[in-house]
Amino acid sequence: MATIVVHSQTSPVQDAEALRLAFKGWGADNKAIIAILGHRNVHQRQQIRKAYEELFEEDLIKRLESEISGDFERAVYRWMLDPADRDAVLINVAIRNGNKDYHVVAEIASVLSTEELLAVRRAYHNRYKRSIEEDVSAHTTGHLRQLLVGLVSSFRYEGDEINAKLAQTEANIIHESVKEKKGNNEEVIRILTTRSKTQLVATFNRYRDEHGISISKKLLDQTSDDFQKTLHTAIRCINDHKKYYEKVLRNAIKKFGTDEDGLSRVIVTRAEKDLRDIKELYYKRNSVHLEDEVSKETSGDYKKFILTLLGKHD
């Protein structure tokens, strides 16, 4: 379930005018910006952007970028983009950041449904005049390239069928590969990038039944290079993306100085989807509320905005 508190029966024109007013004078009225945009769903935000363009012949997103700054700006900018376009931007930034951020590419490609990923590939064409796989493969080599290109190019079947025998065979292949460490990465890549998620979860369950440990925990024991880290991310996102996001939030908050990029990414992309479930997982795992931790670790307008997306009442 979502966390944001959407105000219904709003008018895009009135919202656009109120935002224009908030931009007046020296320094924007950030409180007003948050009060409006933090309580509108994706459809409403698109309508506001359209109305603003029509009324003032100016792109609202560009104006926001010039009015606000820092983490607050980055979070609002991402919030304002259409979800597929936002993911295209996140992937592009991650590719340009190199191996430090390849987990973001694997995360997006593995969490999204087949049609959602396709929409991101289309958005990437429109925005960058290139394909995702073109940029990913130009920046990587070897098995890491094969894995990342396979993940972003996948068009997975989404039926419920499970082939139990195949799950057994492929759990064994994964086991052999992980055990040897220098194992048959190509087969692991094939399995991870082509099988349906339903089938993969069956394979991961089979692995756990046989070896008494989940494949992702097993990999964690050995994680060393970028390939294995990326593999680990993909497996966790396919297996249980909410648990994965809980951990991203935990790491972002625990980190010295807080990892605002990770924090914003999860909150902005999941606020309208399943952030409430992720918040509950966070509380179960850490015995503290996510909002309280965010309150402690962030400040200013960024803090207010993130807490609004987390569903905190004003």
Add this chain to the structure above:
Amino acid sequence: MATIVVHSQTSPVQDAEALRLAFKGWGADNKAIIAILGHRNVHQRQQIRKAYEELFEEDLIKRLESEISGDFERAVYRWMLDPADRDAVLINVAIRNGNKDYHVVAEIASVLSTEELLAVRRAYHNRYKRSIEEDVSAHTTGHLRQLLVGLVSSFRYEGDEINAKLAQTEANIIHESVKEKKGNNEEVIRILTTRSKTQLVATFNRYRDEHGISISKKLLDQTSDDFQKTLHTAIRCINDHKKYYEKVLRNAIKKFGTDEDGLSRVIVTRAEKDLRDIKELYYKRNSVHLEDEVSKETSGDYKKFILTLLGKHD
């Protein structure tokens, strides 16, 4: 331009009833079947199939399969399928036939536009409850797998932009790889499977300018293993698919006993698209008309049907 002579102002219901009549008694009236289906475009054929199902509660394609046989049946069956579904079937058959037919997979993936290939991937899900890449990768290994999976998973950008510097760099990469024979296949695969077709043609042109020979001719001199053969097919299909098809037809006809599968595939899949251009190329290259060659090399109802698709007047 297309070759088939489409009769307009036909009625799907009348066509369905005429086909039903053609199936009556012992042995179908193949002449009637050809006279109807050989002169209907893809939309009309879909309407006939629908009307037939509604009138007689029977699938027209299944009925056709039971009424006719051999090469004629296979060609009519493929003709009756929706183009994306037909390509899904062709790919599936090719995968099951193994290395003998991988060029068909490469051909379809490389000739189709981005959206057409996507439609085939969807049709494959619907028909086989798996993804193309899942089946391709389960039957192949190593560089051949990487190349084929890359081709069928590609979602190429289709803009007109050309990066001349990139074309130069990547022409060199391809040259080095081809020269060494045991060269850097991974880079060649990356280039072939991710760049836009416009960019790739610029790269191939650059190669020819520098080395006085086209990359596909150069590869042909050395062609040995399945990987290089598949690479060769992909390059030819991207560079000039009409010329490629002309050669498939030439080889199919020259072959002892004729390669009906190749002949039918090209004629059925291109009859509504650009088979007239391919016919002209055939005449230019061979100084004989394609129809005359087909007449000599085939027989019976199969021959009549293929010649009808080639635009021969009854």
